[in-house]
């Protein structure tokens with residue numbers, strides 16, 4: 509507790525320092541014209557430096573040779589409504605999402621109950637929230653409210669950042685983006701809390717920080733637990749959110765540029781958000797907006813090393829996106845082989861054909877890869893770039909990131925060591941939904957496939973070549 513109070517005092521001091529010397533701490537300060545007015549400052553929150561988000565974001569929308577635009581100018585004069593050109597949120601909505609306030613709901617000063625362990629055989633939103641609140645009583649565990657679901661439930665994010673003398677690697681983790689895939693949040697909370705409750709785990713956590721939104725799709729997750737008949741799609745359990753949007757197909761990635769008036773559109777920018785069902789307007793769902801900022805923050809500002817998204821579809825692990833290029837793919841491969849060895853899950857590496865150029869995905873992982881290796885452009889829109897004549901290019905103009913680089917793509921790389929994987933837990937219908945049987949099957953999967961060791965393996969893999977300050 510005293511440590512935590514000390515930390516708060518430190519942070520207050522840091523706010524003063526950061527605000528006082530902000531211009532020298534901007535990562536991409538060179539891109540900003542010197543005579544521009546001071547950028548809007550952000551804030552310190554718990555262990556987060558949200559000031560960085562504002563600076564990085566502002567810097568990321570200004571490119572060499574482009575006129576810097578004030579907020580008023582951007583909002584009023586420059587953009588066509590994105591919805592008219594593409595079914596995507598417009599720039600104002602994008603900025604609002606990225607500027608959304610987070611709330612620190614860490615339970616400072618309350619006593620941690622270490623007798624509470626996560627039982628995989630039951631679940632639910634309330635249990636999940638209470639459990640996370642208890643975890644946040646541990647020194648170095650923070651809890652943030654990052655947004656609301658469509659039905660108004662708080663979306664909560666954990667940040668496990670234990671006091672340490674070491675430079676920590678950063679793992680991001682999300683679960684239950686798809687409502688019927690309920691193993692996600694249970695597995696995430698069990699893995700994290702068991703680690704926090706063991707000596708070996710705490711030692712590992714001195715080398716690895718974990719940022720986690722365990723339960724992304726809380727509304728329909730609850731629906732499926734309480735009224736499964738209401739949340740069916742034919743014979744399948746529902747996967748989308750409460751307004752019918754697939755939260756793993758709703759991010760405004762490369763395919764959803766918002767054009768400045770007079771700028772020519774790349775032929776690969778799409779008019780429709782999605783060929784298949786329930787995509788909605790890209791970026792529309794409240795959950796998507798919250799996740800867009802959360803992902804941007806941890807990938808670009810906090811420099812995450814690895815992002816694991818927990819899904820459920822056939823005991824496999826999906827490899828990274830070609831949007832990130834060959835070095836990135838190699839990193840993904842390295843982490844994935846360690847994990848597949850532990851879980852005995854297969855690995856699927858996407859084949860890219862005529863139908864699937866880079867940047868066509870609209871999931872959380874694709875958004876994260878875009879945040880790391882592409883950039884948001886103030887004059888054009890999302891994750892696109894422009895030549896001297898004002899012609900726009902998107903990742904969709906090329907087969908892969910390396911080819912785009914060869915053709916003059918000049919990305920604002922915010923994170924050059926990022927990697928990711930999607931783990932699909934369990935096999936088929938018996939593992940899906942919110943029934944007791946599904947929970948029981950997933951609990952068995954957890955122990956038989958050694959998920960209890962997953963975060964240990966990840967910590968070891970991330971910490972090869974660690975820097976020790978001792």
Ligand SMILES: [Zn+2]
Nearest residue numbers: 686689819820
């Ligand atoms: Zn899924």
